[in-house]
Amino acid sequence: MLVKGLQTCVETLCVDNSLYDVQTAQCVVCLKGEVQVKTSSRLAMARPQSAGELDAVALETSLLDAWKKENAFQQSIDSNRNGAPFIFLEGPPTANGKPGIHHVVARAYKDLVCRWKTMEGFRVERKGGWDTHGLPVEIEVQKRMDLMSNEAIEAYGMDNFNQACRDSVWTYETAWREMTERMAYWVDLDNPYVTLDNDYVESCWWAMKQMFDKGLLYRGHKVLPYCPQTGTSYSSHEVALGYKEVEEPSVYVKFKLIDDSASILAWTTTPWTLPGNVGLAVGPNVTYVRVKVSEQAENWTGAGGASVGEEVILAKDLMKEVLRHNVEVLEEFPGSSLVGRAYEPLFSKAVPRGDSTTAWTVLEADWVTTTDGTGVVHTAVMYGEDDYNLGMAAGLPAYHTVDMDGSFLVGTHPKLDGRYVKECDQTIIDLLSAPHGSNGKGPESGLLYREKAYLHDYPHCWRTDHPLLYYAMDSWFVRMTAVKERLLEFNDGVEWAPDWVGEGRFGEWLRNVKDWAISRERYWGTPLPVWRDDEGNMKCIGSISELQSEVARAVAAGFENPDCPDDVDLHRPVVDGYTLVSENGKPMHREPFVMDCWFDSGCAPFAQWHHPFDGAETFDASFPVDYICEGVDQTRGWFYTLLAVSTTVFDKPAYKRCLSLGLILDAEGKKMSKSRGNIVDPWDHFNREGADATRWYMVTAGAPWNPLKFDSNGVRETYAKMFLTLWNIYKFHADYAAIDGFDPEQSTSEVSSRSSLDRWILSRLATTAENYHADFKGWNFHKACRDLEDFIVNDVSNWYVRRSRRRLWDDAETTDKLACQHTLHEILTTVCRLIAPVSPFMVDVIHRNLTGMTVHQAAWPLGTPGSIEGATADNWDEEAAAATARLPPKDLTLEATMALVRELAEVGRRIRVDAGRRQRLPCAQGWIVSGPDMTEFHDILAEELNVESIEVENDLDRFQQIELAPNFRALAPKARSEVNAVAGQIKNAENPTELLASIQSGTCEIMGVSIDEGDVEIRRVEREGFAASTVTIGQGEDSQQISLVLDMNDTDELLSKGLARDITRRIQAKRKELNLEIEATIDLEIWVKNAPDMFEDDQQWIVSETRASAAVFHSDSENAPQETDSFEVDGTTVWFSVR
RNA sequence: GCGCGGGUAGCUUAGUCGGCUGGAGCACCCGGCUGAUAACCGGGAGGUCGCAGGUUCAAGUCCUGCCUCGCGCACCA
Incomplete structure (x- = not known):
């Protein structure tokens, strides 16, 4: 059995607060086995600094030193060595950017829950982590080294480039570490997992191989925004950097039907995709018309046109928009009746038909709308995402007409071959509008109907400013659609805070899950461990040893290879250097991709332990994890990839609870971002109000999942209100305790024998603590902390301490003084423990001074379920847990009475203001009319009200009269639409006493409605002409009206x-x-x-x-x-x- | 365009099942209390509860539409 804190180990590092095991008589921290047990349980209480001298920043920084010396973080875990584990998983940040206040918020909530669970007796290990791969790192390095294209990077050398990336990821590591330590986020940064480590990468490879073996990994195409200048495709993030409004030619093109005299009209803003056209998509439920040109158009501008008698087909809704000719409508029909019709290719030699039976026919697609164009979508399989998907589904030929350098492939058309596509717009227009059209078979007027300048936002390369091309790239996918049901099932089991993120946003995403495009044409990342020969045979490598044996096999088969040592660097370009051999003796080369870096972090639950190569037990005991916490922007990021990886690899969920935090906005409500330059530096507050106030402010400013407008004044306010007040309460207690030599363990004071003021504040303490805990359990940290702050400022400071001051001025050792000291001691130690998870500094100083023991190894006042035999993070014996709670007794009646006393004290001031009588001029007498017995508080009231004596007036009618209020709930069903009239008569009755009497005798009828006692609420209010005021306590039927009357006569x-x-x-x-x-x-x-x-x-x-x-x-x-x-x-x- | 979440006093916010006079805090003004306090107490001023309809005897609250902000997704043929 472990006993906390009261003994001192002789080892210097263990000077204070250490633990020792009574049975083995060993210090559990240094394991030296020599424990010096002090006879006195505690050092004499140190006299604290006075509040005026309080320097919160100095207090915190010196405490940080002490924690470091004591190894306080590790000790707080070790002290729960035998507790049930509560598994936390740190979402790895990228250390190549400076940390801002928004990172502090996330870390505060992570820390809060971990500290809370630790105090509850759970063993909460917290391994740090760093995300080190991926695009942001590469972009940073490219900018710095001016390597703005893939060519440039390769010329510079991939190994040099990746080394620069490797270095770059640690640029701000120190800044992150300092921020983390300063804010007291307890996490192990000395043994973090790092996604670039070989061990970590090896685990990722292993996971990838699991997917590969299950048939969940496949090779395909993905249409991506691609820049031919830099040779790279872009993420949506990068695309967003380069949107520009441009005017471009758009064209309406006639697709000549085979076996029909009509053409189908289609529209495109990218004429360069027309040679790639292999299909036309129509909406099956859209109404189309076949029209005949009846008259030549006047004032025709631009190329194109149509001859009289020519027939075209387009969506009915868009006729007016598109057609410049007068036409005759010949026919109306739904899109579905066009499906399957074949038409003549525009550029007959550009794309081979192959074995496609659907090429150059009309297809149906439900996403076709009539908001733009002609209601017919020209489909070029390789140059649009919808086009590609449709093409795959319909079996269209998938061939490029454009090379990776942005020029038309040779064979497209003699006038286009080898030219940069964006320079060919006019050529294509000319070709189409030429008589007979580009294929030489068109009608007299050519294949172009119209051209039209089109203004739109189009993505441009953020580096070279060139327009991006949507381009189908070779790509690897994880077949997430195959495990959709499992994803949904696992998600249902997650406890989400707030629940709507899980059910709504995340659930929505999962219900529409798409295959995960997991490969990136990049350099710095976890390489895709797949080797492929030119016949399409593939091997996925799942470990270093497998790579070694495959390399050996290849060497044996005659392929030269570099050495493959045990510590081979699993990055590019090293892994690209190995050539493996396929079953039929062909060379296999690695697919030249790295993985989406979200895959890396999604592997964190096992890769952090180098599973399955190491740490099998650690992993088994910690999966799935109990708690993760990140910003809501991770919904489709980490929250998803964790689940995606765990589902595909283990067929298990990755986490049980997820707190999704709202975005952090600046004081104006704008998102904090580097580009806006509105990021608040956490050190502004660490150095001014301290981390305690900063953290408390963050938690109390709003619900964790709501967007937080970070207001610097709010931090100041929190410091002044919450922490100064707390410090002053502590100082008040500690000063007198030191003077009087008070020792809570050398004296006792039965709560039942203490004054009602003491019993009241202790009851309030218990009630507040219970509510606090309940709010914690419901993730309502903001409510919990607001209520606790209110308790401290209002109940403790402004009432209990104020009313108790004179009790401690007494020089004699009275039982009352002792009772007060014990009460203050109990309040402070409990409150410190409740605050500790949120704001860990000041409360530790106070707790240490009062008890000799750090608050961070103290027991949670509501019990320590984690320490119970057989408990798990989710389940424990409630009764046994309740027995470990330590709270004073509650007395709700007393709480209600005191609330009334305080209310009456305030009412007294109001009466004086109304009557123009100053506060210091005493009144001879005050009367309290009705209400519960509060004789024991009459002395307090007399002092607060500045009256000579208080009397209870039993003759209610002397100062009060009755008022009746309608009870709408009861009255409405009876009186129906007359309810307001009836209510008005009740409310405005000239003689309410008489009316009440008639109601009570059952003879009252108003406007034909019989009124009984349930239909009215009786209120007592003060009679006019007295210096009096009435308050209402309680609710509904239990409510009571109490009046306070002051005698205004002077003597x-x-x-x-x-x-x-x-x-x-x-x-x-x-x-x-x-x-x-x-x-x-x-x-x-x-x-x-x-x-x-x-x-x-x-x-x-x-x-x-x-x-x-x-x-x-x-x-x-x-x-x-x-x-x-x-x-x-x-x-x-x-x-x-x-x- | 679709989904989720917001919009309440100058600012930050509470508001339960629809119920009678929509609460707080900061800042402001007046007054008071005070030898723990940078605190506190009383009063004042400050509200079209985003807008418009609807349901209801009764709407900040329920319904519909719209405006607007944030986030995510999709689209941009």
């Missing part, structure tokens, strides 16, 4: 007392202004004008309150010095001098 005694209080207040302010010590004495002289007589007692009170050693009271103002301080109150003027 000589009251006036004297009031004046004395005003004078005292001014003198105290003066003392403060003069910076006098609390113990310092003064000489006092006072002159007055128009003042009430002051009683001897009240003069004495002034003298004692202000610590005056000498005091002179003049009853006039004649000799008052001109220069002295004076004030006026209620027509009285007072001059006073303090020396």
Whole structure:
């Protein structure tokens, strides 16, 4: 059995807070086996700094040093060595960019849950990770080294380039580490997983081979935006960098039907794709018309045209838009009746038919619309995504007409061959509009109907500014569509926060899942481990040893190969250098791709352990993981690839709980991004308010999944309100505890024997803690923390401490003082533990000072389920867990009563404002009308209200009258549409008492509706003419109206007392202004004008309150010095001098 | 275009099953309290609950349409 914290190991690193195992008498940290057990459980409580001197930043940074020396993070894990595991998986960031405040937010939520679970007794290992491959890294390096094309990179040398990438990924590692440490995100950065490590890559290869063996990996084409200048295809991210609005020629082309005199009209904005045309797509449910040109058009501009009598087919909706001729509609029909019709190729030699039976026919596609064009979509298989998919489904020939360098392939057309496609627009227009058309068989007017300039946004290369071509590239895919049902099933089992991300956004994505295009024509990444010969035979390599044996086989078969050592670098260009041999003796070369870097991070659950080559046990025990947490932008990123990989490789889900965080916006609501330059530097706040306030602000500013407008003032506010207040509560307790030598373990104080004020705050503590915990469980961290902050500021600081101050001023060792000290001690230790997961610094200082033990190994006040025998992260014995909770008893009645007392104290101030009576002038009497018994708080109330005495008035009618309010819920079904009229009569009854009597006797009827007691709500309000106010407590039938009435009559005694209080207040302010010590004495002289007589007692009170050693009271103002301080109150003027 | 989530006071936000007068905090103004506090308390001013319809005796809340912001997806023939 482990006992926490109270013993000291003699090893220097274990000076404080270490643990030792009682049975083996060994220190569990250093395992030296020598534990020095102290007789006293704790060092004397250190006297803390006063709040005025509080330097939160210094407090945090010195604590960071202490944590480092103590190895506090590791110890917090070790102390739960025997606890149930709670598995967290870190989503690896890329360290080639500077961390911003948005990274702090994500790390705060990761840390919060891990610390919370640790305090609950779970063992929460936290391995760091770095994402090091991929496009952003390459782009960064390309920019820096001015290698703006694949040619340039290859000229520079792929090995040099990849070395530069390898170096580049660590550019900001230090910045990340510093940020991580400073914000106290506890994660193991000394043994992180790194996606570029050979071990990691080997695990990725293994996973890929699992997919390959299951037939889930295949080779195909993907149409991608491609730049012929740089020779690279672009991700959507890069495409977005280069959208430009351009005007280009678009053309309406006539496709001459075979065995029919009509042509089908189709439209395209990319004339260069026309030689590649092999099909026309129509919407099966779109209505088309066949029209005959009846008259030549006037004012024709541009190329093209049609002759009278010529027939064309197009969508009915677009006739007006497209046709410039007057026409006669011959026929109307749905698109489906066009399907299968054959037409003549525009460029007959450009594409071979092969064995296709569908080439140059009309096909149907449900995505065809009539928003643009002619309602007929020209289909060039290799140059559009829809075109390609349609082509594959329909069996169209898939041949390029354009080379990788952007020029037409030889054989397309003599006038086009070898020319850059974007320069051929006019040539194509000319060819089509020539008599007989490009194929020499067209009708008299040519194959072009119209040309039209078209303005649109078109993607351009962000590096060379050239227009991109959509181009079908060789590509590798993972057949995700084959495991769609499993993906959905596994997703159903995930606990998502918020649930709508899982059901909605992510579920939607999975229901429409497409095969995952996993290959990239890039250099820096995990190489695709597939080798292929020219017959299409393939081998997927799943490990280094397999590569070695395959290389050996190839060498034996006569193919030369470089050495393949155990530590072979699994990157390009090394792996490209190996030639393997196929079963039939042919050379196999590696497919020249790297993997989508999302595949790397999707392998993290096992690749971080080098599974299956190492760490099998670690992996088995930690998969699937219990908790991941990232920004909502990872929905289609990491959240997806984790699930995609785990489903295809293990047929299991990857994670059980996922917290999806909202985006971080700047104060104006704009997304934080490098390009906008609006990223908030976390150090601005770390160095000003500290990480505690920054983290607490982030969590309380809104629900984790909502977008957070990061407001720097909010951090300031949080610091002032939450942390200064907490510190002051602590200081108040610690100062007096130190003076009195208070030791919570050397004295006891039964809660049941403590004052009602103590029992109230302890009950509030228990209630708040329970709600806090419940909100944590429901992922409502924002609600939890807002409520706790309210408890600390409102209940503890502004009521409990304020009301308790005089209790601790007592020099004698009273039981009441002791009760107060125990209460404060219990509040602070519990509150510190509750706050610790969110803001770990200040609470640790406080907790250490109060208990001698770090808060980060303390038990969660609501119990430690992780420490229970047989518990798992999801399941434990509730009863046993409840037994480990440590909270004071609750008394909800007391809480309600105190709420009322506080409300009445506030009401009193309101009454005075209304009546124009100043706060310091006492009232002779206050009456409380109805309500629960609160006799025990009368003294508090009298003080707060500044009344001489409080009385309970039992004759309700003396100060209160009745008001009736309609109960709509009961009344509406009875009165129906008359409900408002009936309600009005009830509300505005001239004599509500009489009305009530008639209701209660059952004889009341209004507008034909009989009214019973359930139809009205009885309220008591103060009678007019009294200085009074009424509050309502409770809800519905249990609600009660309580009035407070103040006696506004003045007596000589009251006036004297009031004046004395005003004078005292001014003198105290003066003392403060003069910076006098609390113990310092003064000489006092006072002159007055128009003042009430002051009683001897009240003069004495002034003298004692202000610590005056000498005091002179003049009853006039004649000799008052001109220069002295004076004030006026209620027509009285007072001059006073303090020396 | 489709999906998800927002739009409430100058700013940040709460608002449960539709119910009577839509709450807080910051900032502002007036007043008060105060020898733990950079805090606190009372009052004031500040609201077309994005807009328009609808359902209902009753709508910030439910329904429909629209505007707008964010994110994601698709499309750009």
